[in-house]
Amino acid sequence: MTADRVAPARDDVSGGVDPLPVEEARALVERVTENVGRVVVGKADVVEDALVVLLARGHLLLEDVPGVGKTMLARALAGSINGTFSRLQFTPDLLPSDVTGTNVLDEAAGGFDFQPGPVFGNVVLGDEINRAPPKTQSALLEAMEEGQVTVDGETHTLPDPFFVVATQNAVERDRVYDLPAAEVDRFAKKCTLGYPDIEEEIEVLGRVVGHHPVEDVEPVTDVTALRRARETTARVDTAEPVRRYVARLVGWTREHAALGVSPRGGIALLRCAQARAVLDGRDYVVPDDVKREAPSVLAHRIRADTGAELGGEDATRIVERALDSVDPEAT
Template sequence: MTEGSTRAADAERGVEPLPVAEARALVERVTENVGEVVVGKADVVEDALVALLARGHLLLEDVPGVGKTVLARSLAGSIDGTFSRLQFTPDLLPSDVTGTNVFDEAAGGFDFHPGPVFGNVVLGDEINRAPPKTQSALLEAMAEGQVTVDGETHALPDPFFVVATQNAVERDRVYDLPAAEVDRFTKKCTLGYPDVEEEVEVLGRVVGHHPVADVEPVTDVAALRRARETTARVETAEPVRRYVARLVAETRERAALGVSPRGGVALLRCAQARAVLDGRDYVVPDDVKREARSVLAHRVRADAGGDLGGEDATRVVSRALDAVDPEAP
């Protein structure tokens, strides 16, 4: 199921969009609820919710111990969704991700046993520790909301949201993420260390037991599906679409590998989500500008021999934003 067919499927199932004001209020409740656990990172929580509303996925690259797992768990608890965790290791097999068919002697046939990818919020922890073959098991899931095992296709839960983490410190015994996989992550963000006052607050909350265990839902997946349909229907006028197209084209002129068409779609969808967060049913250029760096930079390879993302890639996107006038025809 492609992104376009996902929207068509929603229409066929009769998903009614929420009013924009209600969708915005839902996001505010979830943000506040997650903020009870994840201290001082409201911007990253908001980024995660933008990606979720935009039917995308989130890549977090950071040092260990800053709250990446806690963010995913508290988000799943806030929407009353199922949470699954995939601990990526060098010996992890694709079937450990997707599931496998097991022979049932009594029935005389095979039964499908779903893997941990079957969840509303799926944490792929240290995804770069698994070999490319195992990483690729996520590609179909992330792009189409389904997995195929032994020629049989199985639909994933709706919503399906992957939060993958990368260890930014250890570079030995890890694998680079293929460009095709990186491109399927709507946003790439960093939590970073808390400041002193935030860390004091963290220490006060977790002494005894961790507050993530006490997260109560403030909405449910049915309401979230309606909020995502609200986002999908936010108006994107032709000048805004042209602005996005010119931005991604500019990155291709300035880098060895520029932003793909999928990246342009992701940027426009995130701009729609940003409009909802601001209480509007239409996108303005400022929505695009606000989302551009976290949506585009990880898809860019600045130099022929360089890596995807990084400071150089961020500069490419910044220069593209400076160079492209949203008001120009």
């Protein structure tokens, strides 16, 4: 299978790229979902969540037990869009320069050359991100928010698209560091893969007895088409009542939790709702798009009680109560 040919993107009057028609953007997502599904068995909902985040120009946090396919999901996504894949294995001794890159003396030229770090990729896997100390974790903050890194006062632009998939081990709590709230807030969604059921596991075993199917992933689109699909998503209409509904939801969490959802979280929710509309073939957001995206977008940003951890079970309950309490039709 080869990547579909698409017309090259060109700058428009606003300095962006031409959007794809909504149906073409939807078809792109369906092709990628099907392609990744050849590697990650039985997790179409999580693959879809990842693509929602990708279209919404966000980043994804995966927290789960070891060995359920978090790394394979990131690799299969990169291969499906014909993008560059980079892996960051976070360890306690990892330095910020190991993430962003560093300037190296070039004696022949009499100056310094910038050597990019692994953060320079279209899909960047931050594996076990909570094993690195906060100083190293913070090396991703500028990259995730602004699509650039600054080294020795010089700014370097990251590839477009730039998509971080960070993983956390959900069972080992020794020798790990809590993610700072500012970093957690930069992830549009937090998801889990979970164990496969018996039939899915039989399918997995049948696929990998020879070699892993991720080695055979071929692109079904390219980064140019993906950029155009992201522009399609950005232009999906969000009427004032929908924006008001999002604002009232995040406001409710602030009134009923020690730490509620930030304005950045509200923006992430609306952008993910735009992506959900594209997946449904619409160029406008409806309240059901917001409701569908709210649990995975909002819960990890909430601290239910003073001293509680971000995104615990109580945080999930707060999102459920917000959805039950806030009427999308109210003004």
